[in-house]
Amino acid sequence: MQAEETGIVDARTRHATHSVLRERIVEHVFVGEVMRRLWQLGILNVEILRAEFDASGYDLVMCCGNVMRHVQLKVSLVDGARAQIAINQQLARVPSGCVVWLGVTDDLEITEYRWFGAAPGRPLPDLFGHATARHVRANAQGIKAERANQRVLAKGEFERLAGLDETIERLFAIPQANEPHP
Secondary structure, eight states: OOHHHHTOOOHHHHHHHOHHHHHHHHHHHHHHHHHHHHHHTTOOOEEEEEOSSOTTSOSEEEEETTEEEEEEEEEEETTSOOOEEEEEGGGGGSTTEEEEEEEEOTTOOEEEEEEEOOSTTSOOOOOTTSOEEEOSSOOTTSOOOEEEEEEEEEGGGSEEESSHHHHHHHHHOOGGGGSOOO
């Protein structure tokens, strides 16, 4: 039986052709893991809101206590070639905007956490001087048009975090998140 007949698709093809589905799955996993960890810490004053589309640059609004974060999530394969991402400049205009770049395995296990942002209540670091992103596909003349509100950030501009607990600490300034799980 051929792969097409069974519906089984190899991992790299799944990632390439179903990237939106992959991002939705990883978003749900990430939100679930954050909420579970906060539950373990006895923190129950949590709300998660999802944007229908990201005109303002964020995918999620995550609230914990008095802290509200506008979060843009990015997902890539840990062993993939992706070295940079585009960030919507509008994210700098919302309260406590930040970007969490998640590295996943072929099985969508989150194994890398990267951070671009500031402390709660502070704006996103300045994007001035970053290159303007371009569309992936060229037009009929072979030109890749600029994406005026998108800026390119290299992977090296993101802080690599130790894991979920450090990500929660960055998001909500909860220092006890780095303590061992109960």
